[in-house]
Amino acid sequence: MGSIGRYPALLALWVQLAAAVSTLVLFKGLAALALYPGLMAAAWVQGVAAAVLGQACGLSVWWLPINLAFVPALLALQGRHLPPLLPLAGFAVALLLNWNSFGERVPLYLTGRRTRQRLLEWLATQPREFTFIDLGCGLGGALHRLARAYPAARFEGVETAPLAFCLAWLRCLPARNCRIRYRNLWTVDLGAYDVVYCFLSPVPMPALGAKARAQMRPGAWLISNSFDIPGMPPEQTLEVRDWRHARLLLWRPGGDGSPCGGNPP
Numbered sequence: 001m002g003s004i005g006r007y008p009a010l011l012a013l014w015v016q017l018a019a020a021v022s023t024l025v026l027f028k029g030l031a032a033l034a035l036y037p038g039l040m041a042a043a044w045v046q047g048v049a050a051a052v053l054g055q056a057c058g059l060s061v062w063w064l065p066i067n068l069a070f071v072p073a074l075l076a077l078q079g080r081h082l083p084p085l086l087p088l089a090g091f092a093v094a095l096l097l098n099w100n101s102f103g104e105r106v107p108l109y110l111t112g113r114r115t116r117q118r119l120l121e122w123l124a125t126q127p128r129e130f131t132f133i134d135l136g137c138g139l140g141g142a143l144h145r146l147a148r149a150y151p152a153a154r155f156e157g158v159e160t161a162p163l164a165f166c167l168a169w170l171r172c173l174p175a176r177n178c179r180i181r182y183r184n185l186w187t188v189d190l191g192a193y194d195v196v197y198c199f200l201s202p203v204p205m206p207a208l209g210a211k212a213r214a215q216m217r218p219g220a221w222l223i224s225n226s227f228d229i230p231g232m233p234p235e236q237t238l239e240v241r242d243w244r245h246a247r248l249l250l251w252r253p254g255g256d257g258s259p260c261g262g263n264p265p
């Protein structure tokens with residue numbers, strides 16, 4: 001996923017600008033031919049271009065309606081008397097969801113359906129009562145579905161983006177085997193889990209690799225969605241074959257649990 005995974009909002013901004021410039025050129029040409037179809041038509045052409053370009057560049061599917069409707073919505077709202085605090089509220093929501101974009105350089109994006117399915121299949125190879133943690137569980141969607149599929153296992157998520165935490169907490173509230181904690185992932189003792197899952201960004205991976213090696217039990221698995229750990233080749237790689245080119249990288253940082261299976265270098 002590279003820089004797309006790291007800075008999807010910047011990519012979306014670039015996509016909007018590229019679509020706006022192309023639409024401007026197209027509509028200037030049409031106007032020169034006396035074929036100008038109006039400002040709202042131009043806004044929708046820009047929206048379609050931005051939506052298509054965004055998907056082609058690998059943005060998550062939920063960016064599609066945002067890219068499509070952003071400029072038409074701005075145009076439609078122009079001149080209406082909206083509460084002056086609305087843009088501020090929008091900014092606050094984005095900030096409370098993406099709290100960790102700044103310090104940790106980990107924004108919010110979600111495990112895709114096919115990746116979740118791959119993880120679900122892999123978890124079937126584990127003993128029935130495993131313990132699982134999602135480090136930075138976002139909105140808790142992936143965790144919640146896994147918890148439903150494996151009722152005998154115990155699932156935990158930690159999250160420090162305030163709004164993401166609240167939504168994940170509410171979502172998992174009815175689940176008996178799943179709990180969400182407002183906790184920094186760096187303070188979690190990874191030694192308590194059989195499976196540690198993360199979908200972060202390239203930035204924290206070296207430190208997470210070191211933490212996993214220091215704390216994880218022999219035989220316990222660390223699974224990273226798409227981001228590798230420099231200098232620590234995975235023991236297994238599960239290709240997902242989705243449009244994001246996601247893959248699951250698996251390590252046993254505490255060794256494989258066999259009498260002669262030591263710590264990997």
Ligand SMILES: C[S@@+](CC[C@H](N)C(=O)[O-])C[C@H]1O[C@@H](n2cnc3c(N)ncnc32)[C@H](O)[C@@H]1O
Nearest residue numbers: 100106109110111136137138160161184185199
């Ligand atoms: C890319 S999202 C992944 C969400 C979820 N795990 C999933 O796969 O759908 C990463 C999440 O990690 C959270 N995060 C980043 N650094 C964190 C930290 N130090 N402690 C707790 N959560 C963190 C972010 O707020 C974000 O919600």
